[in-house]
Amino acid sequence: MLRKLLILIVCAVASASVPMLYERNPELFHNLIEFADGPQAAPTTVAKAEIRTSHPATEVLLGRKVKIAADEFGHFNADFRLNGRNVDAMIDTGATLVAMNASTARRIGIRTMPADFKYRVKTANGETRAAGATIDRLQIGRITVENVEAMVLDDHALEGTLIGVSFLKRLAKYQVENGALLLVQ
Numbered sequence: 001m002l003r004k005l006l007i008l009i010v011c012a013v014a015s016a017s018v019p020m021l022y023e024r025n026p027e028l029f030h031n032l033i034e035f036a037d038g039p040q041a042a043p044t045t046v047a048k049a050e051i052r053t054s055h056p057a058t059e060v061l062l063g064r065k066v067k068i069a070a071d072e073f074g075h076f077n078a079d080f081r082l083n084g085r086n087v088d089a090m091i092d093t094g095a096t097l098v099a100m101n102a103s104t105a106r107r108i109g110i111r112t113m114p115a116d117f118k119y120r121v122k123t124a125n126g127e128t129r130a131a132g133a134t135i136d137r138l139q140i141g142r143i144t145v146e147n148v149e150a151m152v153l154d155d156h157a158l159e160g161t162l163i164g165v166s167f168l169k170r171l172a173k174y175q176v177e178n179g180a181l182l183l184v185q
Contacts (some may be wrong), residue, residue, distance in 0.1 A: 028153070032177075037052065045109075048133040054108075058078045058079070058140075061084075063142070063184075064141075064142045064143050064184065064185035065141075065142075065143075065145055065182065065183065065184050065185075066078075066140050066141040066142075066182075066183045067092070067181070067182050067183075068179045068180060068181045069179060069180045070176075070179050070180065071101070072179070072180040073124055075090050075091075076090065076152040076181040077089070077090045077091075078086055078091070078140055080138060080139065080140050080161075080163065081137070081138070081140070082100075082104075082108045082135050082137075082139075083108040083109050083110075083135060083136050083137055084108075085107055085108045085109075087100075087107075087108065087161050088160065088161070089102060089160065089161035089162065089163045090160060090161070090162055090163065091162075091163045091166075091168070091181060092163065092164055093165065093168065094164075095146030095162045095163075095165065096164055096165055096166065097149050097150055097151050097164045097165070097166040098135060098138065098148055098149070098150040098151070098161070098162065098163055098164050098167055099123075099130075099150065099151050099153060099158060099161070099162040099164060100150060100151075100152055100153070100158065100161040100162075100164055101153055101154065101155045101157070101159070101160075101161075102152055102153070102154060102155050102159045103155050104161055105133060105152040108135070109136075110133045110135070110150075110152065112131045112133070113151050116131035116132070116152075117129040117130060117131045117152075117154070118131070119131070119132065119151065121151065121153070123153070123157060123158065125157060125158070127162065128153055128154060128157040129153075129154070130151040130152060130153050131151065131152045132149075132150075132151060132152075133149075133150045133151065133152050134147055134148065134149060134150065135147075135148040135150050138163075138167055141183075142185075143171070143183055143185040144185075145167055145170045145171070145185075146168050148166055148170070150166065150167040168183075171184060171185050172184045172185055
């Protein structure tokens with residue numbers, strides 16, 4: 001009886017772990033399926049699911065991968081979720097931190113006081129003051145990074161939101177290939 005109970009527990013734990021293991025390494029599961037089908041099986045294709053977004057060139061790939069096509073100016077724009085709120089942003093590998101204006105910061109739950117704007121920063125629009133902040137959760141597709149360093153600028157100093165290296169360095173990989181930016185966690 002104890003032996004049957006132990007086998008049941010092992011099976012339950014193994015079956016509960018499968019979704020988590022698949023999420024971490026979907027290619028392994030696809031390879032196992034191909035191997036099990038034998039050499040006569042037709043090759044499988046990697047499934048893609050498009051994000052419903054104002055940026056139709058953004059794709060969520062299997063696992064924690066996102067591919068963003070460059071726009072006509074060579075910029076990589078996508079819809080992100082910052083602290084659970086949708087924010088249209090541009091990825092900027094030249095920005096040290098994620099940067100947003102004060103209006104966006106308020107919308108995602110970051111409160112700043114005038115005394116918080118104590119840092120001098122240089123932007124494409126010139127020198128301005130900024131406040132340090134932390135984004136609790138920054139997401140795109142299935143990629144999620146917590147506690148991301150950011151800065152808040154006055155509304156007149158920054159029009160949109162820039163996703164900088166404070167987010168990108170927390171990924172396993174980010175690279176441009178074939179006119180698209182691949183993000184991998």
